[in-house]
Amino acid sequence: MDLKTAVFNAARDGKLRLLQKLLENKDGHEVTKLMGDKTNGATPLLMASRYGHLDLVEYLLECCSAPVEVGGSVNFDGETIEGAPPLWAASAAGHLKVVQSLLGHGASVNSTTLTNSTPLRAACFDGNTALHDCAESGSLEIMRMLLQFGASMEQDGYGMTPLLSASVTGHTNIVDDLTTHQQTSPTERIDALELLGATFVDKKRDLLGALKYWKRAMDLRHLDSHCIVCKPEPKQLIMAYDYAREVTNGEELDGLISDPDEMRMQALLIRERILGPQHPDTSYYIRYRGAVYADSGNFERCINLWKYALDMQQSNLDR
Incomplete structure (x- = not known):
């Protein structure tokens, strides 16, 4: 396995110590080149961001000068997203601390994928509404607050309402509450x-x-x-x-x-x-x-x- 692939795999798999060992004797020019190179269409920082490896993200940014805006290919639910910046990938995967770290290191909230999807859009990657997210996680109090302030129970791409989503995930507290709601x-x-x-x-x-x-x-x-x-x-x-x-x-x-x-x-x-x-x-x-x-x-x-x-x-x- 060549060095570029080994670095990519370590970043993807969250193996910080292995990554440090791979780079410990490399000069700055070589490290910079490795950070910009892509394996399977993605940089090491993009992979670390996609899979939520916060310690690796910060090491790549602070010690390896990884480019924070360079996009690449990432996979979500069997779909390949092209030109996705690290911030987009972290947002789509729901890795809040990685998102915060990338923003702290200068990542732009306006950087988009090749199809012009923003990190904010990525945070809602499945078209799920906030009510769907509450239903799927069992967050009853947040769901009640959203309904109190006028949230409506829309369908997602599969025709699923938040109530049906709660039934599929088995959150009985949500089902019991929503089956008595006036919108149901x-x-x-x-x-x-x-x-x-x-x-x-x-x-x-x-x-x-x-x-x-x-x-x-x-x-x-x-x-x-x-x-x-x-x-x-x-x-x-x-x-x-x-x-x-x-x-x-x-x-x-x-x-x-x-x-x-x-x-x-x-x-x-x-x-x-x-x-x-x-x-x-x-x-x-x-x-x-x-x-x-x-x-x-x-x-x-x-x-x-x-x-x-x-x-x-x-x-x-x-x-």
Whole structure:
């Protein structure tokens, strides 16, 4: 491995002592050249900033005279961002202390990527609103403050409201609060509770907790003994889900407690209906359930689920 690649890897991986050792006998001209060179399209400072290595960032700036504005290529969620300055990368990754350090060393808040995205825009990299961030982190008090001052519950790029985001991440305090909020419709309350139940099955592995939230949702569907918000009829039953269909009444729901495997299929059905096949969590938990079947020796169920997830992802790519 050549020196340039070794320096790049050390910066990316946060290995300060290794970096210091690599540079200890190099003259200033050589160090300056290494700081400006790019490996895989990025400088050492850009990589250290992207991954939040504060000690390395400060060492590169103060001891190696790393150029604070030189942009390069960084990857976020499978997407390559070209011409991203170190400040943009740190902002997009949410590394506040690195952002503060870069600003203290003269980084410009107006430096942009090749597509003219600013560091401020990078701080909101997923199009998430502040309410989404609160929902995903469980920050109930901040969320209440934002709502008090007029924040509205918008959808993100996947059509997710903050309430649904809280259901996916399993923050029950947020779900309990937002399901009583005036901005939340009855259908949104039901979807959130059913999705939270699916999260309890697959993420928290709490089947009794899942049943509790599914029962709350079922009660909302059947106020005054009438089906106020009925579940949609499935277009077709899915072989990978063992041809399961969603339960539609309290008696069927109560029967799930004796069939944990059926509960797991219910979670997959609910998640696909509410999130849709485009949301990455939908295919992720199908693959996850297949892996669980493989671990228990049920390879046929595993293969069926994995093939279904693969077809779903391929269909998304073809859109």
